[in-house]
Amino acid sequence: MATTDRQLVEQWRSIQDAYFRTSCAIDRALEAKFDIGLNEFEILDLVAESSETACRMKALGERTPMTQSAVSKVVDRLERAGLLARHSCADDRRSLFLELTDAGRALHKQAAVEHRAVLKENLS
Template sequence: MLQRAQVRITRHLEAELLVAHDLPLASYDVLMQLAEAPERRLRMNDLADRVLLSRSGLTRLIDRLQRDGLVAREACADDARGLFAVLTERGEARLAEATPTYLRGIRTQFLDMLGPDEIGEVRSMLAKLDITGAP
């Protein structure tokens, strides 16, 4: 049941973001994670953990986002092999445009279907499961 709800909500969010902003949900997630990170950047390994993608999957996604000017790569000063993904101003603007669509989708597909007590219960359950989006 939980999986079906997750798939339904994810499909709806994906469709809405693609139609309104030509932005897949995974791309939105990457931009959001970078926007919330200190200095708007994360090491690629840390970003992969946060967005639940394989390293190779994230690399391909970052390649596309970089081609679109939404993300840049920067070398890591203390690790010659390490790379940072960095949110660009264009990426920040695209995220700002897409966020109302994303939040509206979360509200209509999830929050509006629950009462205030149920939302509190869900928050409590997620806290117990430590589903916070943090690595």
């Protein structure tokens, strides 16, 4: 009972610790080298990953813990930074279809290497 609770809390703290250490490390590295944060990278990564299918915005919302409005704002920033473009979708004019620009694709390629490297350093 008490020991179970203790173990639970221990387990939770270790998850928190791994999460904070790693996400801060990624964030700092990406911020320093590419001037984008972790969430920006995650979106770039998702878009890069699924460069086939259309109508992304919606899909992104489903693949990330971020809110729809958060996604919208991250995409704003990426678009302003010239890394990503919104295209309207022919078959459903409410939907938007996202695509990396050349700059975005290039940056993502480098950032992904960095990202994996930081993961390697920080995860068991």
